[in-house]
Amino acid sequence: MKVFLDFDDVLFNTKKFVVDYKKIFRLHGISEDVYKKYYYDYLPNKKNSKLKKYISEPHIDKIGKEEGIDVSALKQDIEVFLGTASKYVFSDVYDFLGSFKKNDSYLISYSKNKFLESKIKNSGVAKYFKKVVMTDSLKSLPVRDIMREDNIKKDEQVFFLDDRIEQIDDVKKHYKWIKTVFINRKEGRYQNIADDMCDFECKNLKQAKKIILKNS
Numbered sequence: 001m002k003v004f005l006d007f008d009d010v011l012f013n014t015k016k017f018v019v020d021y022k023k024i025f026r027l028h029g030i031s032e033d034v035y036k037k038y039y040y041d042y043l044p045n046k047k048n049s050k051l052k053k054y055i056s057e058p059h060i061d062k063i064g065k066e067e068g069i070d071v072s073a074l075k076q077d078i079e080v081f082l083g084t085a086s087k088y089v090f091s092d093v094y095d096f097l098g099s100f101k102k103n104d105s106y107l108i109s110y111s112k113n114k115f116l117e118s119k120i121k122n123s124g125v126a127k128y129f130k131k132v133v134m135t136d137s138l139k140s141l142p143v144r145d146i147m148r149e150d151n152i153k154k155d156e157q158v159f160f161l162d163d164r165i166e167q168i169d170d171v172k173k174h175y176k177w178i179k180t181v182f183i184n185r186k187e188g189r190y191q192n193i194a195d196d197m198c199d200f201e202c203k204n205l206k207q208a209k210k211i212i213l214k215n216s
């Protein structure tokens with residue numbers, strides 16, 4: 001049995017994290033409008049791309065440059081804030097991760113960047129996983145790589161948990177035998193609706209644990 005897990009909005013209360021993150025900008029005199037204006041306004045984001053990447057540093061640099069603000073103190077405060085990331089791990093995560101072997105658990109997070117890396121590192125959850133992968137592609141690619149590297153066969157029970165329908169669709173399209181679990185927390189940021197690519201839908205990891213144990 002193997003479990004592939006997503007980070008943001010599945011293990012991590014990203015919505016709450018963002019609320020507190022934004023407060024730091026306010027404290028440094030940066031308005032909501034300015035914050036929003038440059039939110040995705042840097043490379044590699046393009047206007048029409050569906051899965052945009054939020055990266056803290058270029059966002060702050062862009063604000064500094066375009067608005068003529070010294071952002072060095074803001075950057076320092078963000079660093080300190082990132083150090084508190086373990087506060088935002090959902091409370092049902094530890095019981096869930098403790099129920100599966102480290103060797104059977106994989107974390108796959110969308111977008112490869114320093115901000116996400118720091119969030120994951122400071123959250124303290126990495127130690128529960130055999131591998132922690134950050135990817136700029138849809139997740140069927142890292143799933144494929146892990147299955148090859150670790151010799152995971154079709155007859156193995158594999159569960160893929162995510163809060164994003166496009167990731168579920170992509171994995172299910174490539175690997176029909178993988179069981180997809182759509183995590184739809186009330187605290188999540190996205191109001192996705194389950195489609196026929198989702199084998200299961202859960203409100204939290206307590207429910208997900210039951211489903212996995214029952215179906216593996």
Ligand SMILES: [Mg+2]
Nearest residue numbers: 006008009163
């Ligand atoms: Mg997510």
